[in-house]
Amino acid sequence: MSGDGEATTDGSTAQSNEAYGRKAFKRSRSHFADRITADGAHGWPVEPGRYRLVISRACPWASRAAISRRLLGLEDALSLAVTDPLQDDRSWRFTLDPDGRDPVLGIRYLHEAYDAREKEYPGGVSVPAIVDVPSGRLVTNDYQQLTLDLATEWSALHRPGAPDLYPEALREEIDEVADGVYRDLNNGVYRAGFATGQQEYEEACGDVFRRLALLSERLSTRRYLVGESITEADIRLFTTLVRFDAVYHGHFKCNRHKLTEDPVLWAYARDLYQTPGFGDTVDFDHVKRHYYQVHTGINPTGIVPVGPDLHGWLTPHRREELGGRPFGDGTPPGPVPAAEVVPAGHRP
Structure with missing residues (x-):
């Protein structure tokens, strides 16, 4: 994982006692906070099949997105990639897939989608992440906003009978x-x-x-x-x-x-x-x-x-x-x- 200290499930770091003294744990802010919206106002319009949701089933923040996607019936509109629960220093790995590559994105490590968006940015590689399939670029890792947008901006693609998770x-x-x-x-x-x-x-x-x-x-x-x-x-x-x-x-x-x-x-x-x-x-x-x-x-x-x-x-x-x-x-x-x-x- 990139970043100093010990990696958490979402790429935040716990500052080490030796290097930083007694410094409290601080969660990293989502560096890529673009939104995928119905009107495409942020440059990323809602389109079925265009994006891929990358999660780790270990991560509570990514699990929010997995649950929302299931409840709303977005499986056909937003494909799912599941990483290995164990990272190495190159980030989340797709070692659960054949040949160790995500079959849709064609990458071995999630950091490749981050690098396609911003080369060597100073932060951790976190999940959940939504990647633009045509370009291979990360769109967002904003776990706080992501599920709210799935509930509201993606409504045209919800299954019949989908619940209103954010009335x-x-x-x-x-x-x-x-x-x-x-x-x-x-x-x-x-x-x-x-x-x-x-x-x-x-x-x-x-x-x-x-x-x-x-x-x-x-x-x-x-x-x-x-x-x-x-x-x-x-x-x-x-x-x-x-x-x-x-x-x-x-x-x-x-x-x-x-x-x-x-x-x-x-x-x-x-x-x-x-x-x-x-x-x-x-x-x-x-x-x-x-x-x-x-x-x-x-x-x-x-x-x-x-x-x-x-x-x-x-x-x-x-x-x-x-x-x-x-x-x-x-x-x-x-x-x-x-x-x-x-x-x-x-x-x-």
Whole structure:
């Protein structure tokens, strides 16, 4: 990975204690923030088949895009590339594909699409990334905006019955909830995991569990975070919760309690996991191998834990008793395309 310090799933870096002193973890901003819009105002018009979404199933930020794409039925309009969960110093690799090349882009490493856009730019190579297939150039790595645009700008290509993941009447509340989730939880676990000082770690860990308690209280009387159906806010929370016991509890030392020890959040997470479009995008093998084998500063042995037991993800949750309609006036997505099915053994 390019950049100083130790690479995270999205290309941000944790500054090393030796080189920089006790400097807090700081997430890199998306360097390429172009938008693909219905009117093409940013130079990138929505066109079926033109772009390729590159993800790692290990990365929570990339997983947002994978879930949104599934729920909205964009599989035929926006093709998917899945990288190896293990990077090397040349960035995310396409070693899962025949001959180690992405079959559409023809590249071995994601940095090649970055270089086609801006040669040797000073930043990490991150996922999710959308690449323009005809030119091979990176379009955007703006993980915060990307899913919002899939929900709104790509609407003409949504499947019939696609849910409204960012309803206009609820956007202010969705943004407010998602901001707290991002600050204290999505990013908070990284701040705790890559902390180089005790106080820094304890403050980050405190933020994580304070936010979890607030979310547990909020979800004790409602099935979803905002409104009566799944929204962008739920997607952003789920991608951290589904990784919590597998990696954040132990690897990032967020061990005040496990997700499974909070009855409300554990039931909420299972509800979403069992909803088509969520659990069928999750690869626990990729998640665990990435965190435990790439973050050598935290886990120098590279040993990957055998647990936790995943079968609980499929147990009854009873969240339907709170009401709500998962897809609103829409319908569930169809079957996962054969080429995108998570392998047996990587899921419950």
